Amino acid sequence: MDTPECGADPVRRVEVRVEGVVQGVGFRPFVHGLAQRLALSGHVGNDTAGVVIEAEGPREAVSGFLKALRSDAPPLAAIHELSVVELVPRGGRGFRILDSDGSGRRRALISADSATCEACLRELFDPHDRRYRYPFVNCTDCGPRFTIVRDIPYDRPNTTMAGFPLCGACSREYHDPSDRRFHAQPVCCPECGPQLRIIDAHGRPLGEDPVSRAAELLRAGMIVAVKGLGGYHLAADAVSRDAAATLRVRKHREDKPFAVMVATLAEARRLCHVDECAERALSGRRRPVVLLDRRDAGGAGAPVSDAVAPGTRRLGIMLPYTPLHHLLMRELATPIVLTSGNVSDEPIAFTDDDALARLAGIADAFLVHDRPIHVRADDSVVTTWRGRVIPVRRSRGYAPEPIACPREFPRPVLACGAELKNTVCLATGRRAVLSAHIGDLKNAETLLSFTESIEHLCRLFDITPEVVAHDLHPDYASTRYALEETGLDAIGVQHHHAHVAACLADNGVDGPAIGVAFDGTGYGTDGTVWGGEFLLATCATFERAGHLATVPMPGGEAAVRQPWRMAAAYLRADSRAGDLAVARRQGDRWEQVRKLIDSRVNTPATSSAGRLFDAVAAVLGVRDTVTYEGQAAIELEQRADPHHPDGYHAGVTDIGGTLVVDSPALLGAVVDDHRRGVDPALVAARFHNGLADVIRRTCQEIAERTGIRLVALSGGVFANRLLLGRTVDALEQHGFTVLSHGHVPCNDGGIGFGQAVVVGARDRAAR
Structure with missing residues (x-):
């Protein structure tokens, strides 16, 4: 917190530590620009905990600087803690951005993947821009984050972009503090970045213009596997009953509704009733699938086939969230089914070899690129209720952003979650980090995804659990993992107590309550x-x-x-x-x-x-x-x-x-x-x-x-x-x-969070 001003000295120097989602989101250039506007001297840099700043100048300017750090932060930033220490003024000129310091215990948080921003969209469709129709355009305000990060600090060598050396033009943007791509780790262009191609199930090329060819195949009723941010999707024409029915047969998904992607909010409104809350959810940076009440299926404004969502008056609608989606939807100008790239009950395919192996019997073609995905992440699903967005499946766009907890966790906790709709949770300090949606732990592929998610989160957040929480059911795969694989102090948590505890902590209270x-x-x-x-x-x-x-x-x-x-x-x-x-x-x-x-x-x-x-x-x-x-x-x-x-x-x-x-x-x-x-x-x-x-x-x-x-x-x-x-x-x-x-699902996707909350509360009670 800002300390009270005292004395007559007009000069003030402060050290500011900022923790939260403040790396890879343009926070350092924001600080640099703010300091320059206020004529402050000092420096800003990343370390393994977040961002550290020293700023010196007139008292009034420094006070304004501290206030603006919170009020004017970049769109993707989320400040969880901001501490200020008064220093002795020592003079100096200019404000510098320091190199990242990778030493020490890692506490910095990684941003979730974010939908393409308006500035990048303008470039994408500007014929005079060097990134015109380039399907990987991004900047510090948008693009891939969690799904490409291998380690922290969040720098390019620790992402899957490490294999794409920057060209001269991108390098100049990357190193220019005044550019919106300053230290945007996924920055690239057609000269130096990933490339798109379209192939058949045998890997043979199907055309020189991948987007146009994919659109042509979709219009012809074919099924196309599309490599997205967190894994592969299966796309089909949403208007054609035959296309949706074919996808159901091949995917072994008899009735469960498919998600639908539309090009614009106006198109979403033609299909469904969209209130202000739903509009914010659809068009926000997270871009989840939003469950909406469908308009009269017999009306001219609701052309989506009944085979897309049988047995329900609702549709799961989402807007494009990557440049590739924007290009494809503009080319098609019609709604498409965009569902997880898997056979029912299996985890989403996210590596190229796995996708070709598992989806070859489903997809007629593959729209692929060579930027590796490091962490699979299904699309998030939300519903709206009385002006609130409520998560149904918390995944891409949300994970791994932490959930603030009302009380401290005395020991770092690993919570293994439930058998269905599994997510795992790591909790330390006053925050809990949930994995992306893993799914039902019924087969070897999903169980492997479960163990990989635990290992990656522990490494990424530098958390070594001291206790593991699990469900009481002895036959759950998550319970067996907790008891047999971790070697940690294992604590069982009753399933419905975990549900209620998740709801309490979701609202920042400890109880008592009637659950x-x-x-x-x-x-x-x-x-x-x-x-x-x-x-x-x-x-x-x-x-x-x-x-x-x-x-x-x-x-x-x-x-x-x-x-x-x-x-x-x-x-x-x-x-x-x-x-x-x-x-x-x-x-x-x-x-x-x-x-x-x-x-x-x-x-x-x-x-x-x-x-x-x-x-x-x-x-x-x-x-x-x-x-x-x-x-x-x-x-x-x-x-x-x-x-x-x-x-x-x-x-x-x-x-x-x-x-x-x-x-x-x-x-x-x-x-x-x-x-x-x-x-x-x-x-x-x-x-x-x-x-x-x-x-x-x-x-x-x-x-x-x-x-x-x-x-x-x-x-x-x-x-x-x-x-x-x-x-x-x-x-x-x-x-x-x-x-x-409001922050975690009421279903079993919130059980891991609830388990962690219970163990933390029991630890505090035992002190």
Whole structure:
């Protein structure tokens, strides 16, 4: 902080240390220019902790300098700490930029990859510019960062640009403090930088103008693999049903929606409803996929094929974020599918050899370049809700920017995350660094990505963990890694406690709170499958105060893939259930499953809210089987009338001091209305409203017992915006303060962060 001015001496000299995302973002030239404008002397330089400055001049000018460091910092900079030490003035002339100092413990942070800035876009499409139509134009305000960094300090030799020596013109820009490319590590041009080409699956060239040829192939209905910032995408015409259907067959992705890239905000508005919050998300430097409500699919303004996003009224839209994307979209002038370059459930391909090997059976052509990607990073996915951007998948554009934590971590923590939607987390000091999205740890390729991400983050941030956090589930690959591979003090963290702790820390509080953790699956401390939990929680501790009623999961994991099984489980006491359409659709299998339930073989008990959604979806004929996680619940939300106010009732009973929600009553009401022929849109709405109401009533009962009126909502079920909105409204109307996620996903992508928070809190409590 700035120290109070004292004495009559008009000259002041200060040493300023700035930590945060301040390297590779134009911070030194910004400081240099600011000091020159204020006629200050001194110097600025990078070291392994961030940026160090000495500045001397008139007191008023130095005070203005310190204020402007925060207020006028470059777009990609993020100042986390700024400390000022008063020095004895010693005179001097001029202000210099020093060479980087690579000695000492590394604490400097690396910027996330950033979308192409307006200045670079003007050059890209200026026929008189030397970088005209060059697909790798960048500067200190944009371009690749995290995905090309091998080590720190963030200098060119420590990036994948090391193999591209600067030409004379680029070198002059790089070394000129007045140029916006001063020390822009990925700087390059057609003379000295990476080159683009288009090839077939055998590596044979397909044309001399790669962008035009790729556009031509896409217009012809072909599938093109495109090398992006953090890995390969698979591109196809989004208007043609045949192209999207072909991609689904080849990628083995039956129903899960594809993301769509459009050229401009105007085109996004023609397809979807875009409010101010969504516009900021779409056009900001992070450029995530934004989930938006689609306009009338039958209207002239919404030409995207139904095969792109079946079963949902929403589209995942993104704008171009690299020069290559801008060139391709301008050439095409039509929306394209742009989905991860992989076969379903595998990690995204990011090396050229791997892409050719794994995508040869999917892509008809490959739009490639020779700038290596060092770290894979899928596109981030966000949704918007009540003027807020909420992460669904935190990856490119966000990782590895740290999340500020309210309290110090006594020991450096490695948190291994969950089995699904895995991210790993490193925490030290008062910050936590999350990896880019890794995915589901179900195959060798994803597990390798998991271990590589841990090694790279530890090296990049010079963190040696002293403790490792893991889920309680003994069969998770992340748990086995923590227990068998690290050799560290291992601490297990209950899955839903991690969810709630992540929400608390996401909002900068420690609790206590009533944590409502609703998701699909989590290993409970009693050996059952939890997932509809009411916890009394702080970041360090939790107590199970309530839960949804437990029901059997017939067939275990088979019940996750086949929601009709959960309908059979919930309706096992209904003698008339065999007359329901869901039972008739299954034929003999319905009775076989009922017998399996009676035998109690391979029927683990669960309180899962996700499985309750599955049962409702099956009864209403929305989904009997699913091809991706959460599909039945997602499609059920899409069927619900968002304006219908009525809701079903479910009782809450105290059983041995624990509140148990009669969730089967909700399904019973669904069945009754369904038998009466009530519109499924109204039935789905009444279910959502009834669940929100019983959450409120359960929290009310807990609050009356404890006095706690702070509620934290977490778990993948709260990605359902209808349920989230109804729940928040109900709680706030009854005087609760409600927390939801804003920096990490509410789903399992936030579990690693929550695990780290819990271990840090336990360490502090043990002091």
